Amino acid sequence: MGIFGAIGIAGTGVTVYRKWLDAVSDNLANINDAVPTSGDVFRARYVQAQAVHYGNGDGGVVVSGTALGSPKGRLVYEPDNPIADREGYVKYPDIDLGSQMTQLMMAQRAYQANLTVVDRAKDAYQAAIQVGKG
Template identity: 30%
Template sequence: MDFTNTIGVSAAGMEAQAQRLRVAAENLANKETTGSTPDADPYRRKTITFKEALDRTTGVAGVKVKEIGQDHSQFETRYDPSNPAADAKGYVKMPNVNSMVEIMDTHEAQHSYDANLNTMQITRSMMTRTINLMK
């Protein structure tokens, strides 16, 4: 049994989910960030994708961030003629961030993070028991 491989896989999963949380938090923080002029685009929602990553030294597959990209869906508009980014009709392009999607993504990331942490704790407990048996 190689417990370090299990811990390494769990740690990689925790790091990937932490990055997923950071992306969702950034999206939520910029939900109202418009452009500064009528022609400027507002904040564009970021997306994150993962890939399987093989550790060549151990031969164990883990997970890594493949890419932090952008969501190219349409911007919604809101009537706000006092905004500096308003067009001639008074409409402002708003970021393509949906709070519910981001909140659900944070919940999923938290559950995945917790599962990896639990796996790491169980592995540590098994290592401790094994060492105690060898005494």
């Protein structure tokens, strides 16, 4: 694999991890959105990635799709909430804050690692150009 191959593969990783960060951000932004028990609750998004040309060393990764979390949500007793039902319950998304924060950190670190690979490959390419000039 050459320098451009490394940049290309790391670039695909940057794209996938950016989409993962977007999904986690959406999940965190909607974690406290209450809806009436008869309504549809926000469903968490989970990014699914897939290797391209696995084993060849020249493919990278792509987002193959997204999965949605549970549509049931979780019932919370909040009788003072204006949208509560007769029994005093509202629905919240079934999203675990700890899990989402862990995914956020993992995606952020992987995003940074792929950007570092792109940066180092660019530096190596520029150094090779300078050697060629000499």
